[in-house]
Amino acid sequence: MTSITPNANLYPASAMSSGSGVAASVAGASPTFSPLYQQIKSLITQSLQSGEWKPGELIPSEMELASRFKVSQGTVRKAIDELSAENLVVRRQGKGTFVATHHEARAQFRFLRLAPDEGVPHYPENRIIEVRRLRAPAEVARLLEIKSGDSVVFIRRVQSFSGVPTILDDLWLPGSIFKGLTAERLNEYKGPMYGLFETEFGTHMIRASEQIRAICADETVAQLLQIEKGTPLLNVERVSFTYGDKPVELRRGLYLTSQHHYRNELS
Amino acid sequence: MTSITPNANLYPASAMSSGSGVAASVAGASPTFSPLYQQIKSLITQSLQSGEWKPGELIPSEMELASRFKVSQGTVRKAIDELSAENLVVRRQGKGTFVATHHEARAQFRFLRLAPDEGVPHYPENRIIEVRRLRAPAEVARLLEIKSGDSVVFIRRVQSFSGVPTILDDLWLPGSIFKGLTAERLNEYKGPMYGLFETEFGTHMIRASEQIRAICADETVAQLLQIEKGTPLLNVERVSFTYGDKPVELRRGLYLTSQHHYRNELS
DNA sequence: AAGTGGTCTAGACCACTAT
DNA sequence: TAGTGGTCTAGACCACTTT
Numbered sequence: 001m002t003s004i005t006p007n008a009n010l011y012p013a014s015a016m017s018s019g020s021g022v023a024a025s026v027a028g029a030s031p032t033f034s035p036l037y038q039q040i041k042s043l044i045t046q047s048l049q050s051g052e053w054k055p056g057e058l059i060p061s062e063m064e065l066a067s068r069f070k071v072s073q074g075t076v077r078k079a080i081d082e083l084s085a086e087n088l089v090v091r092r093q094g095k096g097t098f099v100a101t102h103h104e105a106r107a108q109f110r111f112l113r114l115a116p117d118e119g120v121p122h123y124p125e126n127r128i129i130e131v132r133r134l135r136a137p138a139e140v141a142r143l144l145e146i147k148s149g150d151s152v153v154f155i156r157r158v159q160s161f162s163g164v165p166t167i168l169d170d171l172w173l174p175g176s177i178f179k180g181l182t183a184e185r186l187n188e189y190k191g192p193m194y195g196l197f198e199t200e201f202g203t204h205m206i207r208a209s210e211q212i213r214a215i216c217a218d219e220t221v222a223q224l225l226q227i228e229k230g231t232p233l234l235n236v237e238r239v240s241f242t243y244g245d246k247p248v249e250l251r252r253g254l255y256l257t258s259q260h261h262y263r264n265e266l267s
Numbered sequence: 268m269t270s271i272t273p274n275a276n277l278y279p280a281s282a283m284s285s286g287s288g289v290a291a292s293v294a295g296a297s298p299t300f301s302p303l304y305q306q307i308k309s310l311i312t313q314s315l316q317s318g319e320w321k322p323g324e325l326i327p328s329e330m331e332l333a334s335r336f337k338v339s340q341g342t343v344r345k346a347i348d349e350l351s352a353e354n355l356v357v358r359r360q361g362k363g364t365f366v367a368t369h370h371e372a373r374a375q376f377r378f379l380r381l382a383p384d385e386g387v388p389h390y391p392e393n394r395i396i397e398v399r400r401l402r403a404p405a406e407v408a409r410l411l412e413i414k415s416g417d418s419v420v421f422i423r424r425v426q427s428f429s430g431v432p433t434i435l436d437d438l439w440l441p442g443s444i445f446k447g448l449t450a451e452r453l454n455e456y457k458g459p460m461y462g463l464f465e466t467e468f469g470t471h472m473i474r475a476s477e478q479i480r481a482i483c484a485d486e487t488v489a490q491l492l493q494i495e496k497g498t499p500l501l502n503v504e505r506v507s508f509t510y511g512d513k514p515v516e517l518r519r520g521l522y523l524t525s526q527h528h529y530r531n532e533l534s
Numbered sequence: 535a536a537g538t539g540g541t542c543t544a545g546a547c548c549a550c551t552a553t
Numbered sequence: 554t555a556g557t558g559g560t561c562t563a564g565a566c567c568a569c570t571t572t
Contacts, residue, residue, distance in 0.1 A: 035541060207532065266505075360540065361570035
């Protein structure tokens with residue numbers, strides 16, 4: 001460990017519009033080098049995380065941020081470029097840059113990968129089977145990075161396409177975040193559940209990690225999806241993350257794929 | 268249709284290092300506006316497609332391309348930024364920019380999404396079951412964008428992890444491209460099949476589109492994977508594309524997911 | 535020492551949206 | 554008309570690799 005401030009050395013005052021820019025002030029906190037635009041990106045992310053700018057809202061213009069952080073517009077631009085590529089913000093020419101929200105057409109199918117074999121994708125109907133509070137089992141706690149036995153909200157629901165039951169979802173949510181979540185509120189709400197999580201609980205999902213397996217429907221599942229016991233199903237285990245890569249949802253989906261498929265682009 | 272050259276108007280000579288730049292020459296061919304860096308990107312892609320620079324090779328430096336195309340280095344840079352994000356090229360600081368190749372550690376798992384539930388991912392062993400020439404069935408022809416009845420190469424293989432048969436792949440390849448592909452050559456070759464396709468047949472895969480379903484193993488499949496008939500399997504249908512978004516591979520993989528899972532990042 | 539990609543700045547103009 | 558993001562240029566310096 002050394003006490004020098006690497007960024008101040010790497011990007012001397014002559015290369016900056018001001019001697020007391022972000023690089024110098026941030027460098028002290030982090031002895032490992034990172035480019036200016038990454039530091040700006042990190043600062044903007046912190047503002048998103050803290051709720052300074054909420055989903056759907058307009059963030060300050062590039063010029064404004066540039067002057068706030070004492071860097072050039074190009075540097076702010078590169079930071080926002082990456083945030084935009086990661087779907088944290090959305091740019092609109094002539095209007096400004098907005099915090100990404102799940103209340104938008106473009107976000108609807110980002111986390112819904114099941115598409116009909118024929119016809120255009122559309123959003124399924126929702127039926128809540130049960131909502132329960134329980135103590136987190138070890139495996140659930142591990143994936144949500146909470147303590148075993150902590151309060152979690154358990155949700156079971158069935159999603160249908162054109163009246164055909166197709167998805168059986170089991171969800172586990174940290175009780176500390178999703179206080180007061182009831183079946184009534186879930187049933188009242190139309191549209192993607194992530195929209196409700198965002199608006200009602202201030203928790204915006206930014207990414208998710210899935211593991212997919214093939215299984216056969218057991219008795220219980222078969223009944224809920226109105227299919228034969230033993231029918232092959234996709235078993236999709238998902239962990240979703242909010243700002244700061246904090247896991248805030250564990251979900252196990254069982255997908256009936258006789259009329260639908262899970263779509264994926266490898267690139 | 269108008270005969271004006273939009274780019275020449277939008278980006279007059281004063282904004283360019285030369286009056287006879289790319290914008291002017293390309294604009295005539297395409298009446299719809301596109302930014303300079305997109306045109307540069309398209310020109311570079313054409314060179315990749317034509318084989319001027321082959322997978323693994325070094326492409327000209329940014330400065331060199333800038334002077335060739337009569338644009339600034341920053342514009343070339345932005346074009347290469349996108350090509351890099353699309354995995355068409357790979358940048359290496361201090362060395363240069365290289366054409367992406369499947370003969371590389373970082374490319375190995377881009378198209379192999381099956382990972383062990385425990386332990387680190389590794390590459391499976393390969394066993395070719397059969398290689399055959401046949402006339403393309405209608406469905407195969409449609410997806411490969413060739414004529415029904417055209418020659419296709421059919422390959423069946425089994426991939427094993429640590430000796431355990433796990434993947435049964437059926438492949439259909441356009442006969443016009445994959446001339447002289449035999450079981451011997453496939454068996455001799457170690458490593459990912461896309462490496463062989465690239466080196467031996469000059470066909471580099473740049474992206475793929477997959478549809479995933481759950482099915483049950485039938486008699487034939489069960490025997491090949493040494494599992495019980497009726498075992499649930501992932502059915503992964505893939506269409507792979509080379510430069511110019513030309514489909515050149517149709518693949519149906521059956522994945523045994525009792526010890527493995529298909530991993531996917533939603534972002 | 536020379537060459538490459540990576541970062542940063544400053545300034546110009548274009549395209550789009552709102553007022 | 555003003556303000557926003559989008560494009561393009563020119564020049565500087567840094568980090569990394571090779572000669």
